[in-house]
Amino acid sequence: MMDIFNQFLDPFLLTGFLIGVLYFYFIATFDFWANNGVPYRKPTLLLGNFGPLLLFKKSQQDGIYDMYNWFKNERYFGVYRVRSPIFILRDPDLVKSVCVKDFSCFPNRGIPVNTQDPLSGHLFNLEGKKWKGLRSKLTPTFSSGKIKRMFYLLVECSEEFQKLIRHSATGAPVEVRELAAKFTIDVIGSCAFGIQINALANEDSEFRIMASKLSKPSYKTTLWRMLRTSMPRLYKLLGVQVIHPEVTTFFKNVVSQMIREREKSTIKRHDFMDLLIELKNKGSLEGDNGSTQGLNEEDAQAAKDIVLDENSIAAQAFVFFAAGYETSSTSISFCLHELALNPQIQEKLREDILQGIEKHDGKLNYDSIQEMKYLDMVVQETLRKYPPAPLMSRRCEYPYQVPGTKIELPAGMRVVIPTYGLHHDPDHYPNPEQFIPERFTDENKRTRHPYTYLPFGEGPRNCIGMRFALLQTKVGIISFVKNHRVEVCEKTTVPIKFSKRSLVTTSEGGFWLKISPLE
Numbered sequence: 001m002m003d004i005f006n007q008f009l010d011p012f013l014l015t016g017f018l019i020g021v022l023y024f025y026f027i028a029t030f031d032f033w034a035n036n037g038v039p040y041r042k043p044t045l046l047l048g049n050f051g052p053l054l055l056f057k058k059s060q061q062d063g064i065y066d067m068y069n070w071f072k073n074e075r076y077f078g079v080y081r082v083r084s085p086i087f088i089l090r091d092p093d094l095v096k097s098v099c100v101k102d103f104s105c106f107p108n109r110g111i112p113v114n115t116q117d118p119l120s121g122h123l124f125n126l127e128g129k130k131w132k133g134l135r136s137k138l139t140p141t142f143s144s145g146k147i148k149r150m151f152y153l154l155v156e157c158s159e160e161f162q163k164l165i166r167h168s169a170t171g172a173p174v175e176v177r178e179l180a181a182k183f184t185i186d187v188i189g190s191c192a193f194g195i196q197i198n199a200l201a202n203e204d205s206e207f208r209i210m211a212s213k214l215s216k217p218s219y220k221t222t223l224w225r226m227l228r229t230s231m232p233r234l235y236k237l238l239g240v241q242v243i244h245p246e247v248t249t250f251f252k253n254v255v256s257q258m259i260r261e262r263e264k265s266t267i268k269r270h271d272f273m274d275l276l277i278e279l280k281n282k283g284s285l286e287g288d289n290g291s292t293q294g295l296n297e298e299d300a301q302a303a304k305d306i307v308l309d310e311n312s313i314a315a316q317a318f319v320f321f322a323a324g325y326e327t328s329s330t331s332i333s334f335c336l337h338e339l340a341l342n343p344q345i346q347e348k349l350r351e352d353i354l355q356g357i358e359k360h361d362g363k364l365n366y367d368s369i370q371e372m373k374y375l376d377m378v379v380q381e382t383l384r385k386y387p388p389a390p391l392m393s394r395r396c397e398y399p400y401q402v403p404g405t406k407i408e409l410p411a412g413m414r415v416v417i418p419t420y421g422l423h424h425d426p427d428h429y430p431n432p433e434q435f436i437p438e439r440f441t442d443e444n445k446r447t448r449h450p451y452t453y454l455p456f457g458e459g460p461r462n463c464i465g466m467r468f469a470l471l472q473t474k475v476g477i478i479s480f481v482k483n484h485r486v487e488v489c490e491k492t493t494v495p496i497k498f499s500k501r502s503l504v505t506t507s508e509g510g511f512w513l514k515i516s517p518l519e
């Protein structure tokens with residue numbers, strides 16, 4: 001007996017045994033799709049079907065596009081991320097079922113979160129009743145009325161932005177993403193945190209430093225993210241903090257200081273910080289009895305039960321910043337890139353913008369932007385060709401029979417909506433690589449399935465900041481195009497190469513363009 005035990009302790013045998021256990025652990029799930037009659041591709045040990053993405057050989061956009069095209073005639077297919085099966089939808093009717101019709105089965109994204117992180121309790125991460133309560137509470141802060149009152153803050157930032165654009169219009173190549181990011185950092189800083197950051201003027205602004213820590217993930221955070229999807233239990237057990245502690249401390253301090261200042265002052269700025277503080281102190285917004293309207297009794301109670309304390313305000317302001325600054329600045333940059341490649345579209349856009357401003361006594365106001373129809377089409381086409389979020393995720397909360405099939409997804413299954421694949425499918429968008437704003441005339445939109453266009457997601461879990469995001473993206477584009485021409489230069493990359501590391505769709509080497517003032 002002792003002999004067998006000693007033999008087992010032999011380092012070679014022990015290593016062999018452990019390798020065997022690990023091998024069976026990693027392949028144990030690999031028959032899941034075959035057993036369920038779902039089309040799939042043979043996965044690779046340790047990486048599943050995500051090898052090129054996990055090893056940074058491909059961008060998320062290219063990876064999703066390839067997967068989407070593996071099964072051209074199917075409504076759905078299965079893949080493995082490391083060892084976890086994931087169900088991917090191709091049929092827009094199924095997207096509608098998951099996001100809207102059967103939302104009660106898919107209310108959460110299923111991205112593991114470590115709640116030890118003080119900023120983790122934000123809307124994007126929360127689940128179940130906590131999410132529903134907070135979403136109902138926050139929705140009125142994004143109403144068109146509230147955003148209209150904030151518009152003057154966007155105009156202030158746009159004026160600073162135009163000075164910087166004028167300064168950069170020397171005819172030499174300019175990296176426009178850097179400029180656009182300074183603008184969106186200023187806008188979100190001003191509207192969400194209530195402070196004038198002045199990233200546009202101040203190269204060393206702390207907000208800019210924190211923003212770059214957020215958008216450029218280090219090798220360490222990338223590895224943690226891999227662990228999060230491949231071994232969520234271990235990830236939670238280790239209590240890993242994906243957000244850098246320095247970033248957490250910074251945002252928490254900014255918010256506590258702001259709350260203290262605002263509570264002493266009687267001046268209203270009408271920004272998100274004012275609204276969040278009002279929610280903290282009064283439970284709902286003045287003149288708004290709608291935050292619990294349309295909810296059943298249980299959900300209305302959940303909304304009332306949500307108490308916004310200082311930590312929670314910091315977490316919401318943080319997610320508005322994290323979800324809003326880079327998505328909008330890259331959208332502005334992609335749009336400028338396309339305008340430089342398509343001078344006739346740029347000309348038509350400028351006319352639309354100048355006419356809109358002229359109609360409103362030469363002023364850029366909220367209403368004039370709503371009337372710029374061609375601008376809206378250009379922005380929609382930009383978000384189609386370059387959706388900032390290339391995919392969306394949902395988790396099945398209880399066994400779900402996929403409509404029109406005999407397939408039953410078990411509780412816990414991740415379902416992915418491949419936004420980038422749908423936006424580049426020639427069956428929905430002929431010549432998908434061409435930039436054609438006319439795809440978004442009312443008439444053309446009516447000819448398409450609405451669930452083939454998903455830049456802001458869909459259903460009750462869609463982007464709460466959509467209205468604000470569109471507004472700041474449009475103000476950013478207007479600031480450029482109104483008085484300046486953008487052109488390609490020797491440093492412009494055509495076609496764009498997507499970054500292999502970034503979670504948000506962006507170009508690998510930046511967006512280099514030439515800016516010149518209009519005569």
Ligand code: HEM
Nearest residue numbers: 123124320323324327328389456457458461462463465469
């Ligand atoms: C062009 C800019 C933007 C794009 C393309 C975008 C896109 C998205 C997408 C695709 C989602 C996930 C939707 C889903 O799962 O169905 C999302 C969620 C979210 N976005 Fe945005 N976003 C943008 C800007 C903003 C801004 C400016 C804010 C805040 C000020 C914001 C706040 C949020 C929040 C809080 C969520 C989570 C909502 C929830 O889970 O209830 N986003 N966004």
